[in-house]
Amino acid sequence: MGADRARCKSLGRGALWLALLSLPILSGCAPSSILAPDGPVAAANRQILFNALAIMLAIVVPTIIATLAFAWWFRADNPRAKYRPHFVYSGRVEMIVWSIPILVILFLGGVIWVGSHDLDPRRPVAAAPGQAAGPLEVQVVSLDWKWLFIYPDQGVALVNRLVLPVGTPVRFRLTSASVMNTFFVPRLGSMIYTMNGMETQLNLRADRVGRVYGQSAHYSGDGFSDMNFAVDMLPAPDFARWAATTRGSGQALDARGYAMLARQSRDLPPAAYGAVQPRLFEAIVSQRLKPAPGPQEGRGGDPEVSPKTPDPKQFGEI
Secondary structure (H helix, E strand, O other): OHHHHHHHHHHHHHHHHHHHHHHHHHHOOHHHOOOOOOOHHHHHHHHHHHHHHHHHHHHHHHHHHHHHHHHHHOOOOOOOOOOOOOOOOOHHHHHHHHHHHHHHHHHHHHHHHHHHHHOOOOOOOOOOOOOOOOOEEEEEEEEOOEEEEEEOOOOEEEEOEEEEEOOOEEEEEEEEOOOOEEEEOOOOOOOEEEOEOOOEEEEEEOOOOEEEEEEEOOOOOOOHHHOEEEEEEEOHHHHHHHHHHHOOOOOEEOHHHHHHHOOOOOOOOOEEEOEEOOOHHHHHHOOOOOOOOOOOOOOOOOHHHOOOOOOHHHHOOO
């Protein structure tokens, strides 16, 4: 008996230390936490989570209390508890049993209905107070296994890095040059799918200067775990200076450069293009630029087996 107690105490201390040691690890996940929003869409998403949690707790907590109360009241040594083995029906009990789940469905359905309309990905986001700049367009292409971000108005492009001006609405146009994927920046808001030969849209806004984490949230092959990118949120003047500095520096992204970029690769470091061929994104969506072959069993994106770079002449005019 004493040995069992000592063992239980030892296990309890071990669990306590494990919980305490896990706190720094969990706090390190803050850059990707959906509970620390940096924009209006993410804040609205968090509010929906909190509302749903409150509605469910309003049912779960009383149910747990009632379960414990029933177990205590109908204990064997309570002479006041009535034993009714032939009890069959009670209209009062039926009303409670059916009304509670109906109310939960109505409340949750209302929260989801309102949220799904207010947070429609295509719905434009207003600029921050005092910010008069119009929406910034960013064209997003998911590749194997990297992200391409094209800024058509600035004439630049980035790989595995996204730069946004604070307070400015951002209109994302997204597609996939390979298999279906998902674009997600937890601190900014809703995730959305990217699909081959199709275009989806998402409107977000960053409200705080800093760096957050973006990711692929849909398994897409061997290099899926490397499809992460940094999101740098800069003041509007700094963003303008960054775009001017990047423009004209480095290589240009044209059909041939895109064909090289579309080859399977893993853990690619961030890169910038100082010029972008006009309407490149439209050519990718319409598949005038040949889609990538997608992940294939046993090919894993190794340089020796990556598909041969096609001749840009076959793409025709863009």
